[in-house]
Amino acid sequence: MKVLTSLGLVWILLSHSTWATEIQTSLVAEITVPNLQMVDGSIEAINQSTIKALVNAKVTAIHVDVDDYVAENTLLVELDDTEIRANLAQAVAGVNIAEAALIQAQSELKRLQDLKDSSFVSESALTAAQANKDKAFGQLQFYQAQVDESNLRLSYTKIIAPYSGVVVARHIEAGETALVGSPLLTGFSIDQNRVVAQVPQRLIEYIEDSKQIWVQQANKSWIALSDPIIAPSANKYNHTVLVRANISKQEFSMRPGSFIKVGVDIGPKKMITIPSSSVVYQGDLVAVFVKQSNGFTLRQIRVGKNHDGKLEVISGLVTGDIVATNGSSALSAPLQKTNLSGQ
Numbered sequence: 257m258k259v260l261t262s263l264g265l266v267w268i269l270l271s272h273s274t275w276a277t278e279i280q281t282s283l284v285a286e287i288t289v290p291n292l293q294m295v296d297g298s299i300e301a302i303n304q305s306t307i308k309a310l311v312n313a314k315v316t317a318i319h320v321d322v323d324d325y326v327a328e329n330t331l332l333v334e335l336d337d338t339e340i341r342a343n344l345a346q347a348v349a350g351v352n353i354a355e356a357a358l359i360q361a362q363s364e365l366k367r368l369q370d371l372k373d374s375s376f377v378s379e380s381a382l383t384a385a386q387a388n389k390d391k392a393f394g395q396l397q398f399y400q401a402q403v404d405e406s407n408l409r410l411s412y413t414k415i416i417a418p419y420s421g422v423v424v425a426r427h428i429e430a431g432e433t434a435l436v437g438s439p440l441l442t443g444f445s446i447d448q449n450r451v452v453a454q455v456p457q458r459l460i461e462y463i464e465d466s467k468q469i470w471v472q473q474a475n476k477s478w479i480a481l482s483d484p485i486i487a488p489s490a491n492k493y494n495h496t497v498l499v500r501a502n503i504s505k506q507e508f509s510m511r512p513g514s515f516i517k518v519g520v521d522i523g524p525k526k527m528i529t530i531p532s533s534s535v536v537y538q539g540d541l542v543a544v545f546v547k548q549s550n551g552f553t554l555r556q557i558r559v560g561k562n563h564d565g566k567l568e569v570i571s572g573l574v575t576g577d578i579v580a581t582n583g584s585s586a587l588s589a590p591l592q593k594t595n596l597s598g599q
Contacts, residue, residue, distance in 0.1 A: 281547055284577040286528050289563055292470055292478070292519030297453030301444035301512040302502065303419055306427075309434035310412040311335065318430050320441070326417045333415035333428075333440050340413065344406035350399030358392035365389050421445040444512060449503055451481065453518040454496035460486060462522050469501055470519035474509055477564055478519065529566035534579045535559065544573070545580040552580060 313335035320332050365385040371377045425442040428434055451471050455463065463469060468480045487498035499518075510516060534544045535557075542559055545552040557572030573579070 279545075279552070280581040281578050282531055282534065282581040284528055284530055284569070284573050284575055284579060286526055286575050287563075287566075288524045288526050290470065290478075290519070290521040291523050291525035293459055293522050295453050295455050295459070295518050295520065297451050297471070297516045297518035299449050299503070299508070299510050299512050299514045299516055300452050301421075301446065302448040302450050303421065304442075304444035304512075305418070306425075306439045306442040307332070307415055307418075309335070309436060309438045309440055311340065311409050312433070312435050313337065313339070313413060314433050315428055315430050315440075318426065318428075320423050322423055322426055324423045325446075326421065326423060326443070328417055328420045330417045331414060332417055332423075335413040335415070335434060337410055337413040340406060340409045344403065344410060347399055347402035347406050351396065351403060354392060354396035354399050358389065358396050361385070361389035361392040415440060417443075419445050420447065446511065447505055449505070449508065449510075449512055450500050451503055451516060451518060452498065452500050454491065454494070455499045455518075455520065457490055457495050457497060459520040459522070460497050460499075462520050463499060466521055468521070469499060470521060471501070471503070471508075472517040472519070473507065476562055479507060527560070528569045528573060528575055529563060530569055530573065530579055531581050532562065532565055532567050534581055535567060546573070547578040547580070 315333060316336050317334040318332070319334075320326055320330075326332065365382075365388075368377045368382050368385050372382060421443045423441055423443045427439040427441065434440065451469075453469075463484060463486060467484070468482050469484050470478050470480055472478055481501040481503065484499050484501040490497045530544060536543050536545070536554070541556060543554050543556045546555045555572055558570040560568030560570050562568075
């Protein structure tokens with residue numbers, strides 16, 4: 257092995273006889289990738305809501321706390337239903353009274369109608385009997401409506417989860433009185449999320465043409481999201497447009513509120529790439545082993561972004577160069593024993 261330094265660049269020549277059986281190589285090639293303009297985005301829950309009281313009643317029990325996961329239809333809060341049950345009992349009694357009155361009125365009307373042919377009943381008596389029947393029927397409908405209303409109000413005293421999710425805030429405690437419209441709990445679903453980003457106006461036309469945006473996953477790889485929703489108007493203060501796109505839980509493990517990078521493809525971009533495993537890192541030195549006629553040379557390079565396991569090479573290599581694919585493991589051992597600064 258031979259070590260040379262020149263103008264701050266490090267050159268190491270390794271003989272074929274020593275390393276040929278261990279070295280895998282890769283041809284430096286030019287590829288076409290999306291040219292992404294970056295904007296900041298975040299993850300938000302599609303289903304996020306604050307549950308509010310629909311009746312005036314005292315809170316008797318709260319069965320969940322902040323950060324609890326709850327399944328759909330889980331009982332969350334109970335309100336005092338004593339007054340509503342009393343109103344329901346009154347309405348039921350009214351229905352029973354109205355039904356009895358209706359039966360009596362119908363019987364009286366039928367009796368008078370049977371006597372009409374014998375001329376023993378006046379027309380005014382028949383009219384009054386018909387009016388009594390209609391009145392009894394109206395009272396029955398009134399009390400039946402009260403029963404329905406009381407049952408509905410009674411259902412409002414049991415607050416259940418509209419969907420599966422996580423409780424993020426409690427706005428009331430047991431023993432307090434909830435008024436109509438008072439917030440009780442806030443939560444969101446963690447199973448259905450979306451990406452939201454404020455995109456500059458100049459980039460909106462690219463999204464409209466391609467009908468997609470790019471989003472960086474937790475492992476730094478990029479994935480395209482189709483059919484994003486573009487807000488019909490721009491923000492008049494910063495001249496950006498809100499763009500949203502739904503994401504799946506399987507592809508994105510990030511929680512609502514998390515920061516995420518969003519990319520807008522403004523056209524294809526050509527670049528040369530190498531496998532990530534080819535790169536050798538020694539302090540501030542970023543280099544690869546390039547194949548030469550008499551061995552391998554360690555050449556300093558500048559790298560850019562990672563594209564699905566391949567690193568963009570900004571400078572230091574040209575198309576057609578051959579680099580050691582497993583350079584960081586197979587060829588870095590001698591480098592550890594060599595003073596790269598030439599000292």
